[in-house]
Amino acid sequence: MRTVEEHRRIVDALLPDLGAARLPLANAQGRVLAGDLVAPIDLPPFDNSAMDGYALRAADLATLPVTLPVSVDIPAGSVSPEPLAPGTAARIMTGAPTPDGTEVIVPVELTDAGVREVTIRSAPQPGVHIRRHGEDVRSGGVVLRAGTTLGPTQLAVAAALGVAEVDVVRAAEVLILSTGSELVAPGGTLGPGQIFESNAVMLAAAVRAIGGHARVLQFVPDDAAQFTAALTAALDGVDVVVTTGGVSAGAYEVVKDALTGQGVEFAKVSMQPGGPQGAGRFAGVPVVTFPGNPVSAFVSFEVFLRPVLLRAMGSAVQTRTVSRVPLAEAVDSPAGRRQFRRAVFDRAAHTVKPWGGPGSHLLSWLAGADSMLVIAENETRLEPGDPVEVWLLE
The missing domain is CATH 2.40.340.10 (MoeA, C-terminal, domain IV)
Structure with missing residues (x-):
């Protein structure tokens, strides 16, 4: 009887680390960076205002309140404005480029919101509310390290840098076979001795939840020759095959019958549930076989395959909390x-x-x-x- 650790090492050795693929940002959520993301530009790319308000020179705020003429309106998206003339204010919107000479942004809430001239009642210290060029990211700097999982904020910084595609570790292609002549697809009609199939739904969802791609092959009957033929025909592009059922010591253990002597070894593992297990290669493709009872299949995935898939797909975190x-x-x-x-x-x-x-x-x-x-x-x-x-x- 194998220990849990022994069988886990056998399964882990079957699946190599997967290669890289280039994906558009829209398809990269949950994927792991295959290489460092290096900034092609500075962020922010120019000095800009953090507030709706007025750009001013500090000397013009020495005595408050003060009324100054408004020299220009600067909405977001403007080209670089003319330098700020002393004794004037520029009305500026959030994100708009600050004119040369700007030393402080006075929020509109501290003014009378004038258009041609503005009265400023109070003001922050110089430098406040100005987003400086490159203060977040410098061009050529590493923004995200290889191995980073791309979530919403990581995708956002890539988009802000103008990066449209990223190199990520390829998603594992997992083929799931649910065996058993007694199985019926959900929505069908049960005959005598039949049950609705649930393992393939469960395992496919578990694979997708960690970023893998799952393909389900249903319903393989309890016949070794038919099982072998169906499996052989479905192997193209598959990184690992997962089967459920047919691995115990009964008289109709189709997976065991078909794959024994074909590169897959079966053993009992000292665990409950999930004792009957198998692992190996069939036609060069990694195969992991789980028991057919649904809780056993789920536990087997959690213990043996989930960490291996995460490792192969580049994740730094491969175990549950x-x-x-x-x-x-x-x-x-x-x-x-x-x-x-x-x-x-x-x-x-x-x-x-x-x-x-x-x-x-x-x-x-x-x-x-x-x-x-x-x-x-x-x-x-x-x-x-x-x-x-x-x-x-x-």
Whole structure:
């Protein structure tokens, strides 16, 4: 029987780091930069006003209040205005370039908002409300480092620099096969002994949630020859294949029957749920096989494949948020197996409690959980107040 760490290393070794792809900003959210983003321009590209108000020289504000003629209006988007003449004010809008000689911007709220002349009642200190050329970013400087995940603010700074496309680590192409002659697509009609398929929906969503691309191959029947033919025909462009079901010790374990001796090795892992696992290569493509029960499939993805996909796609953070949290109630665990239990984390009380039983078919309880308890192989009972490892799922 393999340990969790042994099987995780086997899965990790299957998938190399993925190469780079160039994407427009609109398609780059959630992707990881493949190289440093170097600024092609300064930000701001020119001195500009941080307020709607008036550009003035400091000497003209020595005595307040003061009334001055307004020499020019400067809206945002203006070309560089003429220098500011002493003894005058320039009415200026937020973002507009400041004329040479500007030493302070007086917000309109501190004036009578005059158009031809303006009375200034009070004024800030020199330099206030002026955004200086290059004070945010200097051309040639590294703005975002390779490995940065591109969220809204990172995309915003790239756009502000005029960058239309970025080099990012390529998204993993994941093929998901749900096996079982008993499976019916949601929306269909159940016959005797049939169930609606849920694993492929769940795993495809889990892959997409971390930025991967998921393609689902449904519904592969419990026939080794048909399984092999369907898998072979779908491998083009795939980085990793994920199967669910057909890996245990029963008489109709189609995945195990088809892939044993074809480069995929099957083993029991000392964990619950998710003990039956497989990993290897088929026709040169990495293959990871999970059990068919939905909770087992989810836990298997979290433990073995999610961190590997994140690493391959360049993410610096590959694990769930992990902490030690006191238990709110007692929990039992089987000896010799690492147990992953659905849980609910009470942030106010800073405690965690198991949510539902350990059964790997209890999908509704998984849907209501926001975390997982991770109970070590040598811990068979934990009492209220005992600290336990918690993976936050949200």
